[in-house]
Amino acid sequence: MLRVVVLGAAAGGGVPQWNCGCAVCTRARTENRELQSTQASIAVSADSKHWYLVNASPDLRQQLIATPQLHPKAGQLRHSPIAGVILTNGEVDAVAGLLSMREGSPFTLYAHERVLAILRSNSIFNVLGENNVKRRAIEADVAFEPTLPDGAPSGIEILPFAVPGKGAWYLEGKAHPAGGDAAGDTLGLRILDKASGKYFYFLAACARVTDDLKSRLSGAALVFFDGTVWRDDELIAQGLGTKTGQSMGHISMSGEQGAMESLAGLDIGRRVFLHINNSNPALLAGSDERTALEQAGWQIPADGTEITL
Template sequence: MLRVVVLGAAAGGGVPQWNCGCAVCRMARTEHPELRSTQASIAVSADGDHWYLVNASPDLRQQLIATPQLHPRAGQLRHSPIAGVILTNGEIDAVAGLLSMREGSPFTIYGHAKVLAILQTNSIFNVLSETNVRRQSIEVDQMFEPALPSGSPSGIEILPFAVPGKSAWYLEGKVHPAGRDGTGDTLGLRIGDKARGIYFYFLAACAEVTDELKSRLAGAPLVFFDGTVWRDDELILAGLGTKTGQSMGHIAMSGASGAIEALSGLDIGRKIFLHINNSNPALLHASAERKTAERAGWQIPADGTEISL
């Protein structure tokens, strides 16, 4: 059985964002604490004892405290059920949480060479001693099975694949540590139970739904998908920024080319948005945008939601 825990569903900054006074953030601080959400990450396990994080958000310490499945085993002074972290991109909200895992417990970081190069060239990540924390490169369209701490198979098979996106925003105008050629900056994952054949998809960032991606996701039992903005020019209209969703590497939920329309009619069993920005009105339970998403079969999860497949 695959178990999946949503550790956080928000985009960078979380909800409420520390310096934001938008309607969603104001409500999350005051009369609607249920709107609060940490930055996007999930944990997955095939045996309930060993867990793999997909991305390590800056809120990781808070997420681990709130998630009993990821607590140290009773009676042990030093223990973590986290066996590895799979990185889908090099953005701050996907890698900064690694720094909270520097206390000596062994685990493996799995990432594309382009993302691992970002970690390698930033000396702050050297606090993750390679004595305890291995870094293993993963390849686009090549299945791999993360190992348990003992070295034995985990029973989870993961297929990374390239999706339309962009490199981390803090690298804009700079030379990428791994060069500019090729894919690997933005990955989607097909995560499956090797023994049972059940699987789901995880895409925290996606700039466009291509025909190839539609074919890949069609008929999937479960899809976690990029829900950063409701409309492409959302941040501009709200006076919160100058960038469109597309320029940040994120597709909008709505519109003729948005995720809701593009992924309709694909017989996906369960569709869940995550990486949702505080500017997105679909976060508000009574909003027209939320109702539109729900009518189309989409869910917006609360932190701590667990799904079994």
């Protein structure tokens, strides 16, 4: 049995963003505090004792406090049920939370070599000492089984795969520490319970839906998918920024080439959007956008939502 906890569902900066007075952020601070959401991450376990984080958001400390499943065991001075962290990209909102895990509890960090190279190039991540935090390179289309702290198998099989996207924004126009092409900058994950054979997909960033991706996702019991923007130009239209969703490596929810239309008709049990930007009007319950999203069979989760497969 797989247990999945949504630690956060928001895009970079969360909801509300610290310096934003848009409609969503203003309502999240005032009359609609249920809109508040931390930055996107999930936790998954096959035994309800050992958990693996998928991405480590800047809000990680707050997320761990709010999630009883991830609290230290009672009576132990130093303990964490977190056995590992799997990174799907090198963006700030996927790696910054690692700095909140520097207090000495052992865990294993799994990431593509291109992301590990980013961590190596920035000495601040050396606070995660190698004696406690093992770094393991993962490859696209090569399945692996994360291990428990004692080296035993976890019962979870993870298959990383490349998805259309882009590298970390802070490296735009700069040489990547790993050199070479961009393969591995953005990964999706299939996460499978080896005992039951049930699996789900996690894609926090995806620029477009390809035929190969449709084939992968068809038949899944659960899909977490990139829900950053409702429409490609919404940041520009709202005066919040100058970038489109595509320029940031994110598909739109709506439109003929959007996620909802592209994935319509596929055999997917539960469809959940993650990494939702504060600019996205679908965050507002009762909005036309939210109604269309729900009618298409999608949902937006609250922080702390648990799903069992």
